[in-house]
Amino acid sequence: MGSDDLEARQLRSSNILLNLLRTVSILIMISLVLPVLNPARLSGLISKDSALLTISLSYQSLTSGFIRALNRGWMEESTLTLIYIASVIITIGIVILSAGCFMTLGKIRLQKLGARLSAIGSAIGMPGLVMLIPAYNAMSQTSNPGKVEPMFPIGVYVFFGLLALNFAISLITAIKLPKPQAADRYEMEAKYQLFLMILPFVILTFVFAYLPLWGWRYAFFNYKPGLGLNEFVGFKWFTFLFENSATRRDIIRVITNTLAMSGIGIATSWLPMAFAIFLAEIKSAKVSRMVQTFTTIPNFISWVLVYTFAFALFSTEGFVNSMLIDLGLIEKGRNFLMDGDHIWLKMWAWGTWKGLGWSAIIYIAGISGIDQQLYEAATIDGAGRFRKMWNITVPGLIPTYSVLLLLSIAGILSNGMDQYFVFKNSANKETIEVLDLYVYTLGLGSGGSGNIPLATVVGMLKSIISVTLLFTANRISKLVRGETIV
Amino acid sequence: MDEVYNTKQALKPQKKRKHRYKRTKGDIIFNIINYTVYILFTLICVFPFYYLLINTISANELVRTGQIKLYPIGIHFKNYIALANVNNLGSSVMVSVARTVIGTATMVLASAFVGYLVTKRNMWGRRFIYRFLIITMYFNAGLIPWYLTMSMLGLTNNFWGYIIPGIVAPYNIILVKTYIESIPAELEESAFVDGAGYFTIFRKIIWPLSKPILATIAIFGAVGHWNSFTDSMILMSGKPELYTLQYRLYIYLSSTSNLSALMNSGGAVNKSILDAALNMRTVKLTVAMVTIIPILLVYPFMQRYFEKGIMIGAVKG
Numbered sequence: 001m002g003s004d005d006l007e008a009r010q011l012r013s014s015n016i017l018l019n020l021l022r023t024v025s026i027l028i029m030i031s032l033v034l035p036v037l038n039p040a041r042l043s044g045l046i047s048k049d050s051a052l053l054t055i056s057l058s059y060q061s062l063t064s065g066f067i068r069a070l071n072r073g074w075m076e077e078s079t080l081t082l083i084y085i086a087s088v089i090i091t092i093g094i095v096i097l098s099a100g101c102f103m104t105l106g107k108i109r110l111q112k113l114g115a116r117l118s119a120i121g122s123a124i125g126m127p128g129l130v131m132l133i134p135a136y137n138a139m140s141q142t143s144n145p146g147k148v149e150p151m152f153p154i155g156v157y158v159f160f161g162l163l164a165l166n167f168a169i170s171l172i173t174a175i176k177l178p179k180p181q182a183a184d185r186y187e188m189e190a191k192y193q194l195f196l197m198i199l200p201f202v203i204l205t206f207v208f209a210y211l212p213l214w215g216w217r218y219a220f221f222n223y224k225p226g227l228g229l230n231e232f233v234g235f236k237w238f239t240f241l242f243e244n245s246a247t248r249r250d251i252i253r254v255i256t257n258t259l260a261m262s263g264i265g266i267a268t269s270w271l272p273m274a275f276a277i278f279l280a281e282i283k284s285a286k287v288s289r290m291v292q293t294f295t296t297i298p299n300f301i302s303w304v305l306v307y308t309f310a311f312a313l314f315s316t317e318g319f320v321n322s323m324l325i326d327l328g329l330i331e332k333g334r335n336f337l338m339d340g341d342h343i344w345l346k347m348w349a350w351g352t353w354k355g356l357g358w359s360a361i362i363y364i365a366g367i368s369g370i371d372q373q374l375y376e377a378a379t380i381d382g383a384g385r386f387r388k389m390w391n392i393t394v395p396g397l398i399p400t401y402s403v404l405l406l407l408s409i410a411g412i413l414s415n416g417m418d419q420y421f422v423f424k425n426s427a428n429k430e431t432i433e434v435l436d437l438y439v440y441t442l443g444l445g446s447g448g449s450g451n452i453p454l455a456t457v458v459g460m461l462k463s464i465i466s467v468t469l470l471f472t473a474n475r476i477s478k479l480v481r482g483e484t485i486v
Numbered sequence: 487m488d489e490v491y492n493t494k495q496a497l498k499p500q501k502k503r504k505h506r507y508k509r510t511k512g513d514i515i516f517n518i519i520n521y522t523v524y525i526l527f528t529l530i531c532v533f534p535f536y537y538l539l540i541n542t543i544s545a546n547e548l549v550r551t552g553q554i555k556l557y558p559i560g561i562h563f564k565n566y567i568a569l570a571n572v573n574n575l576g577s578s579v580m581v582s583v584a585r586t587v588i589g590t591a592t593m594v595l596a597s598a599f600v601g602y603l604v605t606k607r608n609m610w611g612r613r614f615i616y617r618f619l620i621i622t623m624y625f626n627a628g629l630i631p632w633y634l635t636m637s638m639l640g641l642t643n644n645f646w647g648y649i650i651p652g653i654v655a656p657y658n659i660i661l662v663k664t665y666i667e668s669i670p671a672e673l674e675e676s677a678f679v680d681g682a683g684y685f686t687i688f689r690k691i692i693w694p695l696s697k698p699i700l701a702t703i704a705i706f707g708a709v710g711h712w713n714s715f716t717d718s719m720i721l722m723s724g725k726p727e728l729y730t731l732q733y734r735l736y737i738y739l740s741s742t743s744n745l746s747a748l749m750n751s752g753g754a755v756n757k758s759i760l761d762a763a764l765n766m767r768t769v770k771l772t773v774a775m776v777t778i779i780p781i782l783l784v785y786p787f788m789q790r791y792f793e794k795g796i797m798i799g800a801v802k803g
Contacts, residue, residue: 050638058640190608191609191610193684195615198603198604198609201596204650207639208632208651212634212635214631215627215630215634215635216631278524281516282521294531295531297535297785300713302712302714304715304777305778307739308538312538313534313537322553333552353531357531422736443633444629444633456631463625463626463627467625486624
């Protein structure tokens with residue numbers, strides 16, 4: 001009884017220790033990717049946006065700001081090399097420590113090994129941090145402190161504290177954990193094994209899909225390329241968007257274009273369904289197959305290639321001009337691509353050319369899923385071709401159609417930028433620019449002098465409205481059809 | 487698996503419809519109109535490809551002045567040989583091929599593995615993890631924050647910037663997961679009893695059995711990689727040697743500079759240009775043709791798979 005009690009208490013205390021170890025390890029891993037806590041940022045010339053991990057992965061990301069400083073001899077390159085070596089050592093330590101941390105999810109033998117590795121990792125990382133001190137001293141001897149801005153970042157203390165703490169906890173855990181029995185093996189419960197297997201992909205998703213959300217903070221700051229965020233300005237860029245008459249005009253124009261082009265798309269969204277329905281009336285399997293094959297190809301080429309076709313067919317020496325001249329309709333060719341009229345319709349036409357056959361596939365499959373007996377019964381009742389289409393085929397396809405329609409309404413603001421980017425030119429830029437293209441042009445399109453915060457604001461508002469629309473559409477679908485779409 | 491089998495059946499063109507109409511006059515008119523419309527649209531879809539082709543193999547002087555309309559005149563293939571001298575084209579082809587191969591391979595491997603893992607109900611935190619992965623299909627932070635993140639990670643002006651963000655593809659994960667769930671569970675269980683680990687089961691059982699769906703996502707992934715150009719423009723602006731073929735083509739198309747600026751200089755080259763009477767129009771169109779050819783080559787194989795993909799995708803994950 002007494003020994004059971006003791007064992008239970010021992011188990012509980014080692015569980016607490018293990019949880020503590022995991023928490024601290026995870027904090028260290030997070031610090032590794034936080035630019036704010038970068039301990040290697042010993043100079044203002046190191047980008048505010050790079051985390052310790054960035055620096056240890058690429059030497060270039062460390063040195064890129066120092067080209068002038070090195071050329072002018074303000075400092076030695078060996079300082080940078082030292083910083084780089086230190087960063088790599090710290091990162092290696094943290095990688096080992098993380099491996100140890102994940103091993104503690106296993107059974108006793110793995111736990112013990114994990115705790116040891118965690119201690120070793122922390123022990124490797126700490127000298128790396130210490131190496132930053134001579135690097136800082138070398139940095140502060142620069143001949144131009146005003147430009148090089150030597151600094152001793154707070155990250156050094158944070159990292160040192162965390163690593164020391166982790167070292168102590170791991171050591172205690174390693175000692176306190178009960179001795180494994182001879183029968184114990186290095187093994188882990190299946191549920192944790194599976195978790196660890198999927199973890200790398202969860203991290204990738206986090207980095208590329210969730211971490212950018214953190215970039216929304218750019219909307220609240222002034223931003224200078226290379227210097228990162230310098231001053232918090234609250235909602236300045238939000239009000240600027242609507243108060244500055246030039247941007248307000250742009251926004252209204254761009255939203256009009258976006259809604260118009262999406263609107264034309266939605267208004268004609270029944271076309272693929274009609275395409276499929278009338279294609280089913282073609283009784284020759286060969287012809288039907290051929291139509292399907294060739295109308296689907298355009299979906300698989302890029303918008304650049306579509307533009308090449310437009311160029312080949314509609315430019316001054318293109319097919320259309322040659323034919324018109326041959327027919328004697330015009331005297332001299334002109335470049336139709338530089339014609340800014342009816343851009344919305346032209347873009348819709350190209351989109352339809354590219355996508356109609358492809359979008360019809362889902363309806364073609366839907367039609368063959370409709371019960372044939374319905375048609376036979378209708379024929380006996382004397383229903384004609386169009387009657388059957390309207391009363392049997394169309395109702396059979398409406399569920400699919402309504403899902404796609406709801407999705408396209410939810411995506412009304414997102415028509416992508418590829419198509420409009422390639423077709424844009426000086427004659428049509430007023431009517432072709434959609435939101436996605438506007439965000440690009442505003443933020444990145446002008447060769448580094450773009451307005452990053454303002455572009456972030458527009459993108460952010462767009463994302464929020466789109467998600468809201470999607471959830472509304474989902475709710476509507478649930479109410480009307482009793483089924484969700486996402 | 488039944489589901490997939492049925493889909494395949496369902497996608498056969500409608501031969502089964504047996505009821506025959508009595509051919510009235512109206513039917514005949516309807517058929518004439520119907521066939522005409524479809525054949526016209528099909529021609530409109532195909533003609534640009536054909537027009538591009540005949541313009542790259544016809545006499546270049548005629549192409550420059552727009553004389554090649556419906557059939558080629560003075561057939562030659564010098565343009566394709568002359569492409570060897572177009573600046574930067576070689577490196578762009580290399581980049582495009584490399585990103586298509588590496589990007590597709592990593593994406594397919596990851597989708598297969600993750601798709602398999604999320605079918606395991608005993609995974610710790612499975613529900614949360616699955617949602618965490620899938621929900622990313624429905625929102626994104628926007629172009630600028632994404633670009634800044636990529637830049638912070640050192641993935642701008644870096645070849646891996648094409649590959650790494652595309653490894654986890656939620657939609658493909660759903661496709662694979664749905665497919666694997668249709669594989670009889672007994673197959674896996676018996677292997678598990680035999681002491682095989684998850685990796686072994688994945689390699690020996692799941693991977694071979696999921697080949698049809700993996701082929702589907704591989705094709706879509708490859709086409710996506712081959713066709714993308716905006717990421718090239720946004721991420722690689724500081725390193726033109728990493729531009730993809732598509733973006734290079736866009737640059738050629740929008741360039742107004744003369745031919746000699748586009749081609750490598752040098753006596754021998756100039757001679758070959760003169761021989762072929764190359765001009766901007768033929769160079770642009772020939773580069774485009776080279777960009778299309780890979781798609782046209784894989785298209786017949788793709789057709790078998792993409793319809794299947796679309797149908798499985800319609801079944802929600």
